[in-house]
Amino acid sequence: MRALVADDDRVTRTILSRALERWNIEPVIAEDGVAAWEIIAAGDAPALAIVDWMMPRLDGVELCRRIRADVERASMYVLLLTSRAEPDDIVAGLDAGADDYLVKPFRAAELRARINAGVRVLTLQERLAQRVGELQQALASVKQLRGLLPICSYCKRVRGDENYWQQVESYIADRTDAEFSHGVCPECLERVRADFEGG
Numbered sequence: 001m002r003a004l005v006a007d008d009d010r011v012t013r014t015i016l017s018r019a020l021e022r023w024n025i026e027p028v029i030a031e032d033g034v035a036a037w038e039i040i041a042a043g044d045a046p047a048l049a050i051v052d053w054m055m056p057r058l059d060g061v062e063l064c065r066r067i068r069a070d071v072e073r074a075s076m077y078v079l080l081l082t083s084r085a086e087p088d089d090i091v092a093g094l095d096a097g098a099d100d101y102l103v104k105p106f107r108a109a110e111l112r113a114r115i116n117a118g119v120r121v122l123t124l125q126e127r128l129a130q131r132v133g134e135l136q137q138a139l140a141s142v143k144q145l146r147g148l149l150p151i152c153s154y155c156k157r158v159r160g161d162e163n164y165w166q167q168v169e170s171y172i173a174d175r176t177d178a179e180f181s182h183g184v185c186p187e188c189l190e191r192v193r194a195d196f197e198g199g
Contacts, residue, residue, distance in 0.1 A: 001119065002026040002046035006036035006063065007081065008055045012104075016050055019108055023115070033058025037066060040073055047075070047122050048115070053082035053093065061096040068097035075125055077118040081106070 005016045005027045017027040028046050030036035034057040039045055049067075053060040060080055068074050080098035082089070093101050099121070100114050150159040151168070158171040169180045184192070 001048070002028055003115070004028045004030060004036060004039060004046045004049040004051075006030040006033060006049065006055065006060070007052035008032050009052070012052065012081075016111075019111060020115075023112060025115070032056050033060065033063045036063055040067065040076070041070075045073065045076065048077045048079070048118050050079045050081055050115075051098075053080055053084060053089075060098075061093060064093070064097035075122075077122050079114055079118060 001024075003020055003025050005013055005020070007013045007016065008031055013029055013031070017029065020027045025048075028039060030039055033051075033055045036049070036051065036055075037058060040049075051060040051063055055063075058066075060082065064078055064080065067076050067078060077100075078098050079100045079102055080093045080096075081102050081104060082093070083104040084093075085103045090101050099118065102111060102114055149171075151157070152159075152165065156168060157165040158168050159165050160171060160174075172178050173180065
């Protein structure tokens with residue numbers, strides 16, 4: 001897995017990069033928000049990003065807004081990293097689109113726990129997308145019976161596509177995945193019994 005690290009402070013970038021490498025995550029480095037956005041917009045961007053709030057040219061909050069406004073990249077998991085710890089700042093960061101918020105100075109254990117949470121969310125998103133794809137494929141292959149069925153008022157046979165009259169069950173079976181189990185309804189049972197007893 002890869003993670004984007006966007007921070008204008010070289011020391012912080014180094015600390016984050018080394019921590020990620022220890023956790024078997026490949027860091028992709030950006031020195032400011034514009035560089036981070038260029039990496040994201042170029043395609044094949046990491047699914048996880050650790051973004052500093054205060055950066056030149058484009059700050060982390062605005063970067064979050066851009067990510068969420070872009071349909072193709074909106075599912076990126078963004079951890080906003082900042083020294084701004086006031087409740088209003090946390091709300092502003094989350095409102096801008098950050099998935100999580102970590103205050104500097106941070107402990108490595110907390111960073112790792114938050115990254116693990118992001119990885120879990122991304123894994124669930126990937127599984128969900130895969131399941132949706134499977135369901136769409138299944139729906140595409142489901143046979144459906146639609147339209148007007150020309151049925152005989154007397155014998156109840158149905159006229160098929162080639163003007164061939166056939167039993168209702170064979171017509172439906174050819175066009176759907178339905179299976180039939182035959183039985184006798186109470187009214188027919190009485191009629192058949194009367195025929196046998198009268199004969």
